[in-house]
Amino acid sequence: MITTELPDRPTPTETKRPLGERALRVVGVLAVVGVVATVWLGLWITPEDQFMGNLVRLLYIHPPMAWVAFLAYGLSFLSSLAYLWPRTRSAIWDRLAGASAEVGVVFTGLTLVTGSIWGRPTWGTWWTWDPLLTTTALLFVLYLGYLAIRHVPGTDEVRGKRNAIAALVAFVDVPVVYFSVYLWQSLHQTPSILNIETRKTTVHGSMAWTLLLGFCSFTLAFIWLVAQRYRLAGLEAREESFGLEIALAERRLEGGR
Amino acid sequence: MNGYVIGGYLVVLLSLGTYALFLVGRLRASRRRLSATFPGLDERGPEETGSST
Amino acid sequence: MPGVASMWRDALLVMAKDLRVELRSRVAINQVVPFALAVLVLFGLALGPNLHLLASETAGLVWMAVLFSCVLGVQRSYAIESTDSAKDGLRLSGLDPAGVFLGKAGALAIQLFALEVVLALVASILYGAPLTNALVLVVTCIVATLGLAAVGTFYGALALGARVRETLLPLLFFPVVAPVLMGAMKAWQAGLAGTPGKADGWLELLFVFALAYGAIGTVAFGPLLEDG
Numbered sequence: 001m002i003t004t005e006l007p008d009r010p011t012p013t014e015t016k017r018p019l020g021e022r023a024l025r026v027v028g029v030l031a032v033v034g035v036v037a038t039v040w041l042g043l044w045i046t047p048e049d050q051f052m053g054n055l056v057r058l059l060y061i062h063p064p065m066a067w068v069a070f071l072a073y074g075l076s077f078l079s080s081l082a083y084l085w086p087r088t089r090s091a092i093w094d095r096l097a098g099a100s101a102e103v104g105v106v107f108t109g110l111t112l113v114t115g116s117i118w119g120r121p122t123w124g125t126w127w128t129w130d131p132l133l134t135t136t137a138l139l140f141v142l143y144l145g146y147l148a149i150r151h152v153p154g155t156d157e158v159r160g161k162r163n164a165i166a167a168l169v170a171f172v173d174v175p176v177v178y179f180s181v182y183l184w185q186s187l188h189q190t191p192s193i194l195n196i197e198t199r200k201t202t203v204h205g206s207m208a209w210t211l212l213l214g215f216c217s218f219t220l221a222f223i224w225l226v227a228q229r230y231r232l233a234g235l236e237a238r239e240e241s242f243g244l245e246i247a248l249a250e251r252r253l254e255g256g257r
Numbered sequence: 258m259n260g261y262v263i264g265g266y267l268v269v270l271l272s273l274g275t276y277a278l279f280l281v282g283r284l285r286a287s288r289r290r291l292s293a294t295f296p297g298l299d300e301r302g303p304e305e306t307g308s309s310t
Numbered sequence: 311m312p313g314v315a316s317m318w319r320d321a322l323l324v325m326a327k328d329l330r331v332e333l334r335s336r337v338a339i340n341q342v343v344p345f346a347l348a349v350l351v352l353f354g355l356a357l358g359p360n361l362h363l364l365a366s367e368t369a370g371l372v373w374m375a376v377l378f379s380c381v382l383g384v385q386r387s388y389a390i391e392s393t394d395s396a397k398d399g400l401r402l403s404g405l406d407p408a409g410v411f412l413g414k415a416g417a418l419a420i421q422l423f424a425l426e427v428v429l430a431l432v433a434s435i436l437y438g439a440p441l442t443n444a445l446v447l448v449v450t451c452i453v454a455t456l457g458l459a460a461v462g463t464f465y466g467a468l469a470l471g472a473r474v475r476e477t478l479l480p481l482l483f484f485p486v487v488a489p490v491l492m493g494a495m496k497a498w499q500a501g502l503a504g505t506p507g508k509a510d511g512w513l514e515l516l517f518v519f520a521l522a523y524g525a526i527g528t529v530a531f532g533p534l535l536e537d538g
Contacts, residue, residue, distance in 0.1 A: 035273075039266055054259040061269050106276055110269055117265040142485040149482070152472035158536075165530050166468055166482075172526070173486050180489035180515060184496065221273060228280045235287040242294065 020227070028224045034217025041210040049207075055121060060210050062114040064218040065107050066136070071222060072104025073143065077171040080164035091237070094160040097167055098150050099229035101143050103222060108140045131182040138177050142170050317412070320405040324413025329420065331390050338421050342382050346429055349375040354436055361438055368439040369498035372429050373491055377458070379425055380487075381480045383418050384462035388470065400535055407532035411463055415527060419459035426451045439502055446501035446509050453513060454494035457520035461486050464527040467534045489519055 042060040049056035083093035493512040500508035
């Protein structure tokens with residue numbers, strides 16, 4: 001059945017947007033402020049590290065990228081579970097899972113890029129096959145596949161179920177992949193962001209606060225982005241169902257002549 | 258200042274900024290299309306308003 | 311429990327049917343095997359006539375060829391269902407969907423295993439790597455193939471109904487089976503290098519993987535095929 005949300009009388013403009021709009025705006029502003037502060041602190045205020053020099057500044061953005069990517073996939077996983085659970089089944093969860101995964105892919109890509117940028121001056125290569133980075137690379141492709149599945153045609157119920165199952169299976173694969181890659185390369189010590197240099201470094205004082213700020217700001221940015229992506233999905237679903245209404249209305253007009 | 262560090266920060270800021278603008282742009286376009294056809298429409302998705310597809 | 315028994319019975323039915331179709335049409339033999347052999351040769355070309363390199367990397371190359379062939383095998387496995395709508399055909403057949411999954415995965419595994427035997431023999435010639443510790447190699451093939459077949463059959467069902475199935479399936483399949491590639495490659499390397507003991511951990515990983523994805527596929531196949 002197609003939704004018929006066509007009001008005959010125009011509704012007041014204040015109720016046009018959901019109540020969460022103001023909260024979302026606050027989140028967005030806080031995110032921007034936080035990110036800007038992180039950049040300012042990270043690039044100028046905090047000191048160089050005695051071992052890593054200026055490269056330590058990348059520590060304020062690379063781990064937050066990875067954290068948000070993980071958060072995104074976790075949210076996708078939980079949403080997919082909520083969808084599959086009969087009592088809570090709703091397109092809301094499907095849309096949320098998709099929105100979260102898409103944002104997750106963006107942050108995963110950024111994790112890879114920042115990790116690679118870290119590696120280049122540190123070890124001279126743009127890529128090290130260390131377990132974290134390699135797992136992240138596979139994760140990237142894994143979720144691109146999930147996003148591709150979401151485009152496969154079908155009824156809402158079929159697609160919802162299919163998407164949810166795909167998200168669950170993809171998420172379950174992550175620890176397996178990580179464990180395998182860890183075993184696979186452990187025989188040859190490859191340089192890793194978790195190795196020598198970072199252990200020598202003690203993060204304290206302004207560096208610790210900047211790191212924390214980084215995590216918080218990018219988490220807020222994540223929330224804002226997912227919320228917007230989620231709304232976009234809702235609007236597009238509406239357009240899709242109304243597309244038929246609009247076409248039918250046009251047919252009726254034509255028939256009336 | 259290390260060029261790599263600046264590059265890293267730039268990549269992150271530009272990517273997220275572009276993505277955010279992209280989302281906002283598509284949202285505006287979609288809202289415009291919907292409200293042009295149905296003025297005064299509230300924008301919650303079908304399921305949130307209790308109707309079923 | 312009648313449910314479990316009928317599941318296995320349906321599995322055997324479906325497996326026998328798929329294998330019979332292959333024996334009659336010989337698509338795997340005529341197309342997939344030559345494709346895999348071509349891949350082995352092209353790997354040789356890609357790595358230059360560096361015999362030392364080829365011999366030491368035989369394991370990885372063979373298993374990459376197996377992965378490519380598995381994708382083709384999955385496509386074929388679903389192509390042989392009724393052409394109009396494989397999904398409806400599978401569902402309306404009245405068979406237990408879990409059984410259908412196990413049957414199709416089983417048939418695919420058997421065909422892949424046969425392919426691996428051929429590839430092993432050819433690779434040992436092309437790359438100059440003697441097949442030492444054959445037992446380790448064989449056991450690896452069995453465990454790894456079960457995992458590959460389970461994942462492939464599962465994602466084949468997931469991608470049903472997509473016009474882009476040909477391009478979607480490899481994209482879905484490859485990242486997930488990366489652990490199998492690593493495990494099988496390492497286990498084979500251990501066997502070929504004369505240190506079969508090192509393969510144990512990897513064989514365990516492969517076994518767990520096969521169990522896990524076998525279970526996932528068995529449980530999820532039914533819901534995936536449902537229309538609502």
